Amino acid sequence: MSxxxxxxxxxxxxxxxxxPEFEEEELPKQxxxxxxxxxxxxxxxxxxxxxxxxxxxxxxxxxGWEMMIRIFQVPEFVFPAPSAIAVALVKSFKNxxxxxxxxxxxxxxxxxxxxxxxxxLAAVLTQIPYLEKIITPYILLLITTPTLALVPLLMLKLxxxxxxxxxxxxxxxxxxxxxxxVTGFRRTDLAKIALAKSYGATTFxxxxxxxxxxxxxxxxxxxxxxxxFGLITAVGADMVGGKMGLGNRLAYYSSLARMANFFAVIIxxxxxxxxxxLIFSFIGKKWASWQE
Amino acid sequence: MSxxxxxxxxxxxxxxxxxARGPVHALDKFSMEVKEGDFVAIVGPSGCGKTTLLWGLxxxxxxxxxxxxxxxxxxxxxxxxxxxxxxxxxxxPWRTVLENVLFPLEIxxxxxxxxEDRVRELLASVELTGFENHYPRELSGxxxxxxxxxxxxxxxxxxxxxxxxxxxxxxxTRDEMDTLLLGIWKKTKKTIAFVTHRIEEAVYLANRVYVxxxxxxxxxxxFDIDLPRPRPxxxxxxxxxxxxxxxxxxTIVKDVEKQKEAGxxxxxxxxxxx
Numbered sequence: 415m416s417x418x419x420x421x422x423x424x425x426x427x428x429x430x431x432x433x434p435e436f437e438e439e440e441l442p443k444q445x446x447x448x449x450x451x452x453x454x455x456x457x458x459x460x461x462x463x464x465x466x467x468x469x470x471x472x473x474x475x476x477x478g479w480e481m482m483i484r485i486f487q488v489p490e491f492v493f494p495a496p497s498a499i500a501v502a503l504v505k506s507f508k509n510x511x512x513x514x515x516x517x518x519x520x521x522x523x524x525x526x527x528x529x530x531x532x533x534x535l536a537a538v539l540t541q542i543p544y545l546e547k548i549i550t551p552y553i554l555l556l557i558t559t560p561t562l563a564l565v566p567l568l569m570l571k572l573x574x575x576x577x578x579x580x581x582x583x584x585x586x587x588x589x590x591x592x593x594x595x596v597t598g599f600r601r602t603d604l605a606k607i608a609l610a611k612s613y614g615a616t617t618f619x620x621x622x623x624x625x626x627x628x629x630x631x632x633x634x635x636x637x638x639x640x641x642x643f644g645l646i647t648a649v650g651a652d653m654v655g656g657k658m659g660l661g662n663r664l665a666y667y668s669s670l671a672r673m674a675n676f677f678a679v680i681i682x683x684x685x686x687x688x689x690x691x692l693i694f695s696f697i698g699k700k701w702a703s704w705q706e
Numbered sequence: 707m708s709x710x711x712x713x714x715x716x717x718x719x720x721x722x723x724x725x726a727r728g729p730v731h732a733l734d735k736f737s738m739e740v741k742e743g744d745f746v747a748i749v750g751p752s753g754c755g756k757t758t759l760l761w762g763l764x765x766x767x768x769x770x771x772x773x774x775x776x777x778x779x780x781x782x783x784x785x786x787x788x789x790x791x792x793x794x795x796x797x798x799p800w801r802t803v804l805e806n807v808l809f810p811l812e813i814x815x816x817x818x819x820x821x822e823d824r825v826r827e828l829l830a831s832v833e834l835t836g837f838e839n840h841y842p843r844e845l846s847g848x849x850x851x852x853x854x855x856x857x858x859x860x861x862x863x864x865x866x867x868x869x870x871x872x873x874x875x876x877x878x879t880r881d882e883m884d885t886l887l888l889g890i891w892k893k894t895k896k897t898i899a900f901v902t903h904r905i906e907e908a909v910y911l912a913n914r915v916y917v918x919x920x921x922x923x924x925x926x927x928x929f930d931i932d933l934p935r936p937r938p939x940x941x942x943x944x945x946x947x948x949x950x951x952x953x954x955x956x957t958i959v960k961d962v963e964k965q966k967e968a969g970x971x972x973x974x975x976x977x978x979x980x
Contacts, residue, residue: 426766426767426768429761429766429767430767430768605792605794605796606796606798608761608766608792609792609796610809610813611766611784612764612765612766612784612788612789612790613784613809613810613813613814613861614783614784614785614786614813614814615813619813623798623809623812623813624798627798627800630800704799704800704841704843705799
């Protein structure tokens with residue numbers, strides 16, 4: 415009786431023709447747009463000296479800004495003082511809040527749709543190289559074309575409601591999540607797959623226990639970048655049309671030259687951005703810190 | 707079909723890889739038999755198909771031709787009775803030592819709770835107690851490879867296939883690991899097939915040494931090592947040890963010369979294929 419290959423799954427086929435080689439122990443270097451460690455490490459704060467330094471710079475900038483405005487008596491409609499912005503933020507918060515919530519709703523629902531589709535597509539496509547080759551150019555097209563440009567068209571078709579914006583957000587964030595995740599899922603470490611195979615792992619087990627953890631650092635980077643792109647698109651789409659959203663408020667306050675309120679809205683927008691960054695750098699530290 | 711005594715029977719197995727630059731004959735009609743509880747080493751120059759042989763026996767890839775049986779059954783899918791230890795420790799960097807060691811049991815859907823005591827005992831036997839919750843990057847190469855040995859023993863396979871497991875370690879650590887391995891072998895009574903390119907290591911460890919020719923790897927000679935057991939480390943400094951090593955080296959040099967004369971020798975010093 416000779417050794418015949420019976421029904422072979424894709425991994426066995428891959429292992430069959432791959433000459434076992436362990437020369438390179440290192441994981442392939444990340445080729446994605448961003449690297450989680452660089453985005454997180456950049457702001458890793460150590461010790462009270464750094465904290466004091468960062469706070470000091472903030473006080474210097476805000477204090478200097480306030481002083482200049484007062485010394486040169488710059489009127490508020492030209493450029494507001496930090497104190498005026500703080501007052502505007504507190505006073506008009508109740509008026510801005512519905513707009514804040516609308517933008518947040520656009521962002522989260524568009525993002526959840528886009529990220530889910532992007533992630534699933536990445537996981538499936540990397541399993542089928544032929545399909546991946548065909549679809550990738552279109553994903554690149556989506557990334558390189560600002561989806562904001564589509565918003566007027568979407569509004570024409572769907573009306574000035576929240577839907578065109580949700581679609582724009584998901585079109586902006588989805589491809590970002592996808593290309594980064596694809597980079598992650600492409601990191602196949604043959605030795606580790608062989609290891610799992612030697613214990614009789616199924617294709618699904620190899621995906622869950624080897625390929626997904628291996629891809630996770632890049633997936634988190636994709637989720638972070640996708641979130642920021644989603645925010646940009648959500649605020650931009652608000653500006654295009656309709657009566658609600660933080661972007662709409664920016665356009666509204668600047669048209670009335672109410673600059674203190676304008677800056678108050680900017681603070682709210684950037685607080686969403688900072689939250690996105692904080693969430694994913696926390697997740698990254700927790701789940702991707704094995705990768706030095 | 708096969709001797710009941712022989713847990714590994716390999717009959718004229720060959721393996722040809724279809725690489726981009728044409729077929730690569732890695733293994734050519736290699737035969738081998740390993741008795742239960744025996745310690746066999748396979749030596750030969752780099753690239754002579756030793757790894758290919760072990761991967762085939764594990765069921766990671768099929769042989770192109772020939773027959774191979776493990777415990778009387780032809781090799782095919784990976785089996786629980788066979789454990790493989792790779793050249794690199796090959797630990798999963800996102801798992802702690804304990805999680806790494808339990809990985810095979812997790813894949814086999816075993817109740818991990820039942821194995822935890824056993825695994826902790828194994829970790830203690832390779833002096834890794836206290837490192838259960840460390841990540842691989844926090845361990846030295848020797849510690850990583852010790853963890854990988856525990857991982858292979860965790861599910862208690864009858865046969866251990868070892869693919870130059872200590873090749874990546876420095877000379878001193880390697881010697882220590884060899885001694886540690888002999889201890890494990892004595893205690894667990896596993897059948898071990900050990901691949902290495904270091905003749906000294908093969909002679910120190912094994913009862914029997916199979917010498918492979920340079921690629922395509924085939925049987926060159928078999929040496930039964932008559933050194934006494936247990937083998938103290940000092941045995942590697944004795945005359946008989948050197949004689950055996952020299953004899954094996956002579957065989958390998960002769961094989962290389964023969965291939966050079968025939969014009970088929972592919973020096974690993976100039977080749978890019980491992």
